Amino acid sequence: MRQNIMHKGSTRTKKNMTARIACLVMSFVMAGGMAGCGKENSEKVPELVEPVSTNEAYRPVTYGDIGKKVIKTGTIVPTDYCYYYDTSVTLSKVYVNVGDEVKKDTVLAETDSNASTASGDDGSDTDSGSIVDDSSTSMDGDDSSGADSQDVKKYSHEIKQKIYEQNQAELDWKIKACEEIGDSKGAAEARTEKAINEENNRYDNLLYEYEQKKLTQQDEDEDKVKQSGTLKADRPGTVTYAKKISGSENTVGGGENVVVVSDYSDPYIEITGESFKKNTYSMYKNMYTVINGKQYDIVPYNYTNQEIAVAQSKSSLPYTRFKLKGVKDADKILSVGNTVSLYFSTSDAKDVLTVGNDSIYEENNQKFVYVKTDSSEKERRDIDTGASDNNYTEVVSGLKEGDLVYYASDAVMPSDYTEYTVALDSYTKTATVKSDSFSVEDLNSVSYTAPCDGRFTSLNVKKGQKVKKGDVLFVIDSGGGTAAVKDIDNQISEENQTYSSDLKDFDDQINELTNEITRYQKGKVATPTDAENTLYMAEQLVCQRNVVTYNKDLRIYTHNATIKSLNAQREKLNKNNDGSGKITVYADQAGTVLSVGAKTDVAVKEGANVLTVGSNDNVILAISISEGKLAVNQKVSISNKNNSGKKISGVCVGSTGDSSKSYISTDSEGGVHVTKCSGSDELKYYIKVDDASFYKKPKSYQVSYPTKSYENVVMIPNNMIYHETSKNNSNEYDYVWLIKDDEIIKQYVTLGEADKTKTVILSGLSEGDVIAKESGATSTGGSSSSSDGSDNSKSGADSQSDGGSDSSGGDAAAAE
The missing domain is CATH 2.40.50.100 (RNA polymerase II/Efflux pump adaptor protein, barrel-sandwich hybrid domain)
Incomplete structure (x- = not known):
């Protein structure tokens, strides 16, 4: 009677198989001796197709998946909802901190309604703030912020329009004068100049209208901020990021996250650091993950074309993410903060009959295998095959499930062994943060x-x-x-002096033009035979005088705006x-x-x-890490450096903001928004510690966090894993001795992460499988040797693998 001892992996004693192996070897020796006896024959002996190997080994035909696999690590993260302003604003208060639970309509932040600072360009690249030039009179505009204000630009545009009208009127008088004296060339030149002025004016008006529409929209956005500068949560959740404001550092840009609220009840899987690319995963026929020993199909989250177009234009593509296919209550399966392995297979041969590649032979383009008969003889069986990978091939016809198929093996089967039952286990790889890389922060500070x-x-x-x-x-x-204040006073003084000089110049020009107008009005009436065409000269000069008057009005307006702006700067400097x-x-x-x-x-x-x-009312541990990234809700271990037995735990509740991550969303009106957190000079993660005594002497502790963590994955002792190199090529394989229906079978496996005692099995074994463990080997490691005496054990594997069929019929275990 066999006795199963169940634990992480169970074992049971097996009878010694030495006698059986010896008999098998003897039969091969006798067969060899018989082949060497007898009379020499001149005829050519047919080549023996049936293989000869050290062991008479058989493997049952099972159902499994065929195809090369790519394995990536995914992190289960919550759905994030970002709260931000469309324009740059000055914050007056952020009411929440990282780790806070919020309800719908909870006030998150407010702006200083009097300090909205629109980030859009206010049109300062145009010349609408300058004194307008005509053919004889011009003056540069003032470059101060007052002269560039919107009021000045609006007034300047009105003045430009009046000056345009006067210039056109002057040309009309000139054309009339030329026509009356028969100067067709002069009239044509004046008409051309008038047409050019008209086109320039049309363009200036279109540009001005565009700028005004842009400013109107900007003003509307600012008004929205002023009228409703309060950010409120539109759903419940946990705050995982909150903008830290202090002193003068209280301004946020348009599209910069102020608060991020995460919904743990709506999780998905993210490949952190991998930017989304369209159709990246379209080549894979099968995509799945394994959680708690159960396989779930996954599908990429498909962003809309508009979302990707906007994100690409901002060079801010979001991370790749997946969701469980056909699962409604994903939060019951996906635990936020955990990591899982994501499996991608290029083959569509899923759950098909499989046979090991080392069992297949070919003769005259016909593939065949040897099947064990009821009399324990080998019988040739022709087969048709389909897809294949490094380890296994799909059988389309010729075999049925359970058929025992011969495979060539020089590896020595265990003769004295115990049985080990494969079970699910947990794997964690950790890194340590010393006390000089963390601090205790007051979130209310x-x-x-x-x-x-x-x-x-x-x-x-x-x-x-x-x-x-x-x-x-x-x-x-x-x-x-008072140097800065004196500098402002000097600017005011210089502006007043320049202004006085400018007004005098304008008045001089106006007086001169007035005198000219009077002279022409009192002079004799011009005739077509005069050497100089002075017809309607007084009317033309009146237009010129009006232009100078308009420029003077603009100078007065810009002067008043400049002085007002400088006085405001001085008042600000004088504060405190x-x-x-x-x-x-x-x-x-x-x-x-x-x-x-x-x-x-x-x-x-x-x-x-x-x-x-x-206030010390809301303290939290902040750590900087050098390896990997911490996920929200990921657990950490905190141990006392002076007392290794004293350990407490913590959980990551957020961070200071990962500036490399982009958040993308579409509002109810179809508008696409791409936002980011401003981040900090050094990314820090906030850890909520479950023992308040930690904060009394935080430097006495060190923090360990998982860089990789997998729950309920297939793991087996390292010394039960064997390694071989193919005789036909340089391919290397890992395998275990699987016991099935009292047969010992070489079962190929794909390895994942490993620790000192156990290795994660990515494919090839499932929970409940029984494998052979050589007697005398311990579960803490050691080596397993092949028949040639070489070290044949192996642990650990790359995070990406060509995989192979899980021909045991079960699901692959999740690990990177």
Whole structure:
């Protein structure tokens, strides 16, 4: 009676097979001796087709898949919903943090309604802010921001239109004068000039209308932001990214994610780092993954042509992703944070009868095998074949399931062995993060940066000190006293001087033209016989004077706008400035000073982080990693460096934003949006630790995280895996000794990841299969030798494999 001892892999004792093997070898020796006896015959002896090998080995015909396989690692991730603004805005508050659970209509962020800063071009590349030129009078426009404002450009366009009308009227008078004296050439030249002016004016108006439509749309977008600058969650979920704002760093660009809310109940599989390419996977006939020992077909997520076109135009293609085919409640199967293997096969030979390539022979273009008969003899059986891969071939006809087919093998079968029952196990490969690569952060903290270059004259707080809103934190001397303010004053003074000079020039031109007009009006009436055509000269000069007057009006308008802009700049510079160049920074909120990164009388650059104020109410572990990436909801292990027995766990709840990842979506009106997170100088992952004592002495710990993790995969001891090189070619194969119907069969397998004791089996074995384990071998490793004495054991494999048929009839195990 056999006894099964079930555990991760079960074993049972088997009778010694030495006698059986000895008999088989003796029969081959006797057959060889008989072939060598007898009278020499001059006739040619036919070639013996039947093979001779060390072992009389048979393998049953089974159902399996045929084809080369590519195996990739996928990460189960939640569906992300991004919240952002269409235009650049200034944020006043982000109300949520990474790890927060939100409900529908939860307020996520708000803008400063008075600080919307549209990112679109305001048309400053046009010349509509310049003094308009006519044939005799011109003046360059002012380049200040005031002179480039939209009000100035609108007024300038109106002036240009009036000047155009005056120029055309002047040409009309000139044409009339030429016609009356018979100067057809002069009249033609004036008409040509008038036509050119008309075309230029038409183009200018079209350009202006386009710019106005663009600005109108921009204004509407800004109005939407001002009227509804609040981002609200439109569904429940978990916050996995939140924009961190501090001090002056509170501006986000259009399409930049402010908050990302993830829905764990709607998971899919992502190949992180692999950008989507259309039809990449169309060549594969079979695509599937294996989860908890069960195979599921997968299909690529198909983005629309418009989505891909927009993403390509922005060089922001999303990552490749897959979903389970025909599965409604995917969240019951896909566990967010886990990794799975994705199998891709180029063959459509799925669940077909298979036979090992080492069993097939060919004679006169006819393929055949040897089948074991009821009398244990070998019988030739002609077969028709279909698809094949490195290990197995599809049998179209000639065999049926269960037929025992002979295969050539020089490998010595185990003679004294125990049985090992294949079971599912877990595999994890980890990396370690030392304490110098992580920190504890307060998610409610606010960082204060230097508002300008200078030197610290005072630091009014220290680490651990409590502050109230409005307390003085530090003072910086800009180094130039009131230099910046004086520079603005100088610009105002220069503008006033230039303005006065310009007005005098305009007045001089107007007076001169007025005198000319009076002279022509009082002079004799011109006749066609005069040497100089002065007909209607007074009327032409009136048009010229009107042009100068319009330019003067524009100069007055631009001057007022420039002075207003400069005064606004000066007012901004004077904010928190005591007049001597010393700028004071105040606390925006109450809290505790968490860190101070400056000293008194030390130089500082604008934007440099000075100190951080927080509440310690919402602390979290932030880690930087050098290998791989952490997925949302992925678990980590935290161990005490001084006490290896003390371990706590944590889970990744989000990050500071992966700037390499693109998010793509289509709204209800068909508009495509591609957004990104701004990221940070160093990508950090936020870990929620389940033991608060960790935060008291975080530097006493180190963090281990899985770079690869697979649950419920087929794993077997390393010393049960054998390796051989083909006699016919240099191909290398891995195999195990499978026990089926009391027969020991060489079963080819595809290897995945391995640890010190076990190896993941990608294909060739299934849960419940029984394999032979040589007596004396331990499950902790060791070597398995072939008949020639070479080391025949192997563990580990590449993450991509040509695979082969899972001829045991089961599903391939998931691993990379």
